[in-house]
Amino acid sequence: MASTATESDQKKKPRPTYTPGPYSAKLTPEDHRELLLQLYLARYFDVRLIKEKKRGRLRGTLYSSHNQEAIIVGSLFGLKPEDWISPIHRDMPAFFMKDLRSGWRNPDRMGMTVQEVCAQVWGRATSPGRARDNWSHIGSKAKHIIHSTSMLAGTIPAACGVVYADRMNGGDAVCLTFNGEGSTAQGVFHEAINFAAVHKLPVVTVIENNQWAYGTPAELEYSLEDFARRADGYGIPGLIADGQNVFDVYDKISEAVEWARAGKGPSIVECKTFRAYGHGDHDDDRAAKYRPADEVEEGRSRDPIAVMKKLMVEFGTLKPDEAKEFMAEGKGASEVTNDDFPPQVVDYLSEGVEFAVNSPEPAAEEGGMWVFKEGH
Amino acid sequence: MAAPAVSTKKNYLTALKEAISEEMGSNPDMLCIGEDIGILGGAFGVTDGLQAKFGAERVIDAPISEAAIVGVACGMCLNGKTVMAEMQFIDFISCGFDQIVNMTATYHYRTAGEVAIPMVIRGPAGGYGGGALYHSQMNEAWFANSPGLKIVCPSTPKDAKGLLKASLRDPNPVIFYEMKELYRQRAIEEDVADGDEALVPLGQAQVRRKGESLTIVTYGNNVYHCLQAAENLDKEGFSAEVVDLRTLVPLDQNTILESVKKTNRLLVVNEAPRTCGFAGEVLARIAEEAFEHLDAPPSRITRLDTPVPWVKPLESFVLPSVEKITEAALRVCRY
Incomplete structure (x- = not known):
């Protein structure tokens, strides 16, 4: 596995505009349709929550994954159910999209239910963490999802430990950690990847390079053109994916996962993307001012849903007429309606929202519980 | 002819060594990780011979990366292991601070009891040896102020062994302060029991x-x-x-x-x-x-x-x- 340049700007064949890699080439038409549905689902989660908050039904800050959904969807699609993941704040849909291939409503699948994730967003007792910490700070030992904190890159060491233990037990699970490019400046990022490299641990570090760390632009975060070169410093492979193209993400992550599962060790996969809105919804208005308008327009111009539909039409797995249905792409939360999404996506998420809204808040005295495991 | 009397008294360091070795022996899901603990056997020798006995997979020589040592240990515990993480000097624990107080200490709380982290972070601590600023600290107050951590500090060989064994069986993270000036103190050597008999429960003065x-x-x-x-x-x-x-x-x-x-x-x-x-x-x-x-x-x-x-x-x-x-x-x- 060698460092590669972005493929989207290479050969200009008339069609298809993306040459499938060895992994995406094996995807069936049904897989294509499932991936597209999942992109809609991730997007709908985002816009639905923003609408719910505007209606006053939701507290807290929302960290939008808008325009970055291909990274979540393409990454998770290549995992086995027993693999581990460690999402961050911008990957909220990942909690219920893990192992979605095993059936959206399959109670045994190795991912959270959409009900659980919505209950967490709403701060209800039915959340997996009983709403003790906010937003993405949930996880599940049973479903192999590491519980994150607010300290970015802080779960990469735990990812190393989880797979080290799994390997000792004879397993071959891979752990996929999601990180923004901002977190790559943390010391623990270096410590953990170095440790993983030394022990050839099956940890894939996904960097969602969306060009902005809250209010700080990329050129003030790092001095590299590509994070693939950062990997050279650890003696591990570094790959670059077009973060707007779900097929490219799937190809690169699958390559890294196969490498890891074969015992060859960790890798870094940089997915180049762009943060469509503010750091969180509290920051949307300011982000519109601190970021140049032309940069934002350019960054939003390749909506992953649109990119995927175009490719599917080229591949012949979506009819041109079908591509004109459900035009969610390119629209902000205030412009989009439920009619812009496939009904199964709206229905699925609505079940989660209704469950959350009707769930109780945790009892006040739970605030004092579970500091220690008792009985010892 | 009676054999010449051999002292069965043990020093503080030997007591610690026995505790780790006994627990490693009885708990196949226990690992040790730290700087120089394997090949060298630890800067002070607390883990001397441990890697030869239990292998490099279970006794891990870590890079100089305290945050990774603690964080990796946390992940191992999340996935069913018990881990002893050594700080070469307890002063160096500051380099792993976030992983201790935010990641590890809070795990049971923030998961509403789903995940317990049976980790012991232990290391040589304390002054009186001319260790200067960064080899003499007692920083237990940092951790006493971080809910979710138990804190232990033995003063005798019996307690060193018994409390370390109990800490390694506790489902909660424990910061274990060893008095390096006592490691080889002849004056405090004493008889120390083996196995479960040596256990000293936490939380008893x-x-x-x-x-x-x-x-x-x-x-x-x-x-x-x-x-x-x-x-x-x-x-x-x-x-x-x-x-x-x-x-x-x-x-x-x-x-x-x-x-x-x-x-x-x-x-x-x-x-x-x-x-x-x-x-x-x-x-x-x-x-x-x-x-x-x-x-x-x-x-x-x-x-x-x-x-x-x-x-x-x-x-x-x-x-x-x-x-x-x-x-x-x-x-x-x-x-």
């Missing part, structure tokens, strides 16, 4: 010396300073009761209370800095719980609010000593 005039609460190195001070007090006609906390979190408040209700006077001694140190916590609790039993203002002897300096006169100036403790105890007794 030990009265090291009975007395009527004054209660001195302490732990670690200072236990011995306080016992010497108690002898000085005898000569002045006062008998001091010395309580060795052994575990700071959870604190055995009852043993302190019972003693203070008997002596009506309290002095607390620790070698951490004064401001927001653990001694202050003990004073506050006793002031709250036993004010009406006190015949004198409760008092404390701690390190000055300074770093620990290197050369002997400087170090002695800032750390608690037998003289300082004796003087303060007399003040409390004569109030």
Whole structure:
């Protein structure tokens, strides 16, 4: 596995505009349709929550994954159910999209239910963490999802430990950690990847390079053109994916996962993307001012849903007429309606929202519980 | 012919070594990780021979990366393992601080009990050896102020072994402070049991010396300073009761209370800095719980609010000593 340049700007064949890699080439038409549905689902989660908050039904800050959904969807699609993941704040849909291939409503699948994730967003007792910490700070030992904190890159060491233990037990699970490019400046990022490299641990570090760390632009975060070169410093492979193209993400992550599962060790996969809105919804208005308008327009111009539909039409797995249905792409939360999404996506998420809204808040005295495991 | 008598007494370091080895032997899901703990056997030799016995997969030589050591250990625990993580000196624990207080200490709380982290972070601690600023610290207050961590500090070989074994069986993260000046102290060698018999439960203080005039609460190195001070007090006609906390979190408040209700006077001694140190916590609790039993203002002897300096006169100036403790105890007794 060698460092590669972005493929989207290479050969200009008339069609298809993306040459499938060895992994995406094996995807069936049904897989294509499932991936597209999942992109809609991730997007709908985002816009639905923003609408719910505007209606006053939701507290807290929302960290939008808008325009970055291909990274979540393409990454998770290549995992086995027993693999581990460690999402961050911008990957909220990942909690219920893990192992979605095993059936959206399959109670045994190795991912959270959409009900659980919505209950967490709403701060209800039915959340997996009983709403003790906010937003993405949930996880599940049973479903192999590491519980994150607010300290970015802080779960990469735990990812190393989880797979080290799994390997000792004879397993071959891979752990996929999601990180923004901002977190790559943390010391623990270096410590953990170095440790993983030394022990050839099956940890894939996904960097969602969306060009902005809250209010700080990329050129003030790092001095590299590509994070693939950062990997050279650890003696591990570094790959670059077009973060707007779900097929490219799937190809690169699958390559890294196969490498890891074969015992060859960790890798870094940089997915180049762009943060469509503010750091969180509290920051949307300011982000519109601190970021140049032309940069934002350019960054939003390749909506992953649109990119995927175009490719599917080229591949012949979506009819041109079908591509004109459900035009969610390119629209902000205030412009989009439920009619812009496939009904199964709206229905699925609505079940989660209704469950959350009707769930109780945790009892006040739970605030004092579970500091220690008792009985010892 | 009878064989020549061989001393069965063990030092503090050997006791620790046995605790780790016994627990590794009885718990196949236990691992050890730290800097130089495998090939070298640890900077002080606490893990000497461990890697040869249990293999490099279970006894891991880590890069100089305290945050990774703690974080990796946390992940292993998340996936069913028990981990002993060594800090080469407890001073270096600051490099892993976030992974301890935010990632590990909170895990059980933030998952509403789904995930317990059975991890012991242990390392050589304390002053009196000329270790200077970064090889002399007692930073237990940082962690006492971070809910979710147990804190242990043994002063004898028996306690070193028994408390370490109990810590390694506890489902919660434990910060374990070893007194490196006691590691090879001949004077405190004693018989130490094997196996389960050696266990000393967490959260129980030990009265090291009975007395009527004054209660001195302490732990670690200072236990011995306080016992010497108690002898000085005898000569002045006062008998001091010395309580060795052994575990700071959870604190055995009852043993302190019972003693203070008997002596009506309290002095607390620790070698951490004064401001927001653990001694202050003990004073506050006793002031709250036993004010009406006190015949004198409760008092404390701690390190000055300074770093620990290197050369002997400087170090002695800032750390608690037998003289300082004796003087303060007399003040409390004569109030």
